[in-house]
Amino acid sequence: MTQATEQKPLLNVDASEIAKFEALASQWWDKQSQFKPLHDINPLRLNWVDERVSLSGKRVLDVGCGGGILSESMARRGAEVLGIDMGEAPLNVARLHAEQEGVTTVSYRQCTVESLAEEMPASFDVVTCLEMLEHVPDPSAIVAACYRLVKPGGQVFFSTLNRNPKSWLFAIVGAEYVLRMLPRGTHDYRKFIRPAELARWVREAGLTLNDMTGLHFNPVTGRYWLAPNVDVNYMLGCTRVKAD
Numbered sequence: 001m002t003q004a005t006e007q008k009p010l011l012n013v014d015a016s017e018i019a020k021f022e023a024l025a026s027q028w029w030d031k032q033s034q035f036k037p038l039h040d041i042n043p044l045r046l047n048w049v050d051e052r053v054s055l056s057g058k059r060v061l062d063v064g065c066g067g068g069i070l071s072e073s074m075a076r077r078g079a080e081v082l083g084i085d086m087g088e089a090p091l092n093v094a095r096l097h098a099e100q101e102g103v104t105t106v107s108y109r110q111c112t113v114e115s116l117a118e119e120m121p122a123s124f125d126v127v128t129c130l131e132m133l134e135h136v137p138d139p140s141a142i143v144a145a146c147y148r149l150v151k152p153g154g155q156v157f158f159s160t161l162n163r164n165p166k167s168w169l170f171a172i173v174g175a176e177y178v179l180r181m182l183p184r185g186t187h188d189y190r191k192f193i194r195p196a197e198l199a200r201w202v203r204e205a206g207l208t209l210n211d212m213t214g215l216h217f218n219p220v221t222g223r224y225w226l227a228p229n230v231d232v233n234y235m236l237g238c239t240r241v242k243a244d
């Protein structure tokens with residue numbers, strides 16, 4: 001009798017997620033569009049990363065870079081940035097925007113993080129993977145690939161959404177249905193990730209967790225800020241301490 005075996009997808013990519021972001025790609029740099037939240041939080045996350053790694057002169061990989069909001073801003077801080085994504089349309093938007101803005105130290109490639117880890121192990125001083133893990137079938141494999149890509153002594157940053165009733169209320173009901181900041185269906189609650197789960201994947205990958213911060217939003221004032229509470233959106237910084 002043959003045992004039923006779990007079928008793993010060939011690629012750690014959810015085609016419907018990629019299609020969602022491809023469809024919206026032309027609006028990526030419109031600060032009043034569905035991408036307004038990413039534009040609004042970008043200075044906070046950029047500063048949080050920069051304070052920890054001093055971006056200037058660093059070789060940085062931005063995983064799931066989309067239209068390049070974070071990638072381009074890191075390049076403007078003096079880093080040499082490679083942004084990767086599986087969506088072709090967002091990458092084209094990112095390339096065009098960088099060209100129009102005269103930012104020459106950012107480049108973009110359509111590939112998976114796992115394939116890049118095979119091709120360029122231990123090649124980057126810094127790896128960022130923000131607002132992406134909650135859109136893939138196996139986020140722990142992304143964490144492991146980020147570990148392989150960063151140089152020993154380098155740092156890796158993740159951000160995602162916590163999984164609890166409050167994050168469901170804020171990130172789905174509030175953002176998608178009440179305030180309509182994001183299109184309905186942008187997020188799937190089942191793919192949200194508890195900080196303890198992400199911390200375990202980080203540890204299992206071989207990374208050392210340095211710190212974590214929550215990202216907060218006041219719907220009345222429209223203001224975002226960082227604070228220790230990680231109930232909804234949060235960021236995490238880690239180091240690859242040793243060589244294999």
Ligand SMILES: C[S@@+](CC[C@H](N)C(=O)[O-])C[C@H]1O[C@@H](n2cnc3c(N)ncnc32)[C@H](O)[C@@H]1O
Pocket residue numbers: 012013014017018021022038063064065066067069070084085086087090111112113129130131132135136
């Ligand atoms: C919410 S956007 C975040 C964009 C960017 N990281 C930021 O925070 O500004 C998520 C991005 O992840 C990309 N993505 C989803 N699954 C992916 C995968 N398996 N490999 C690479 N990129 C992926 C999508 O195409 C999309 O551009």
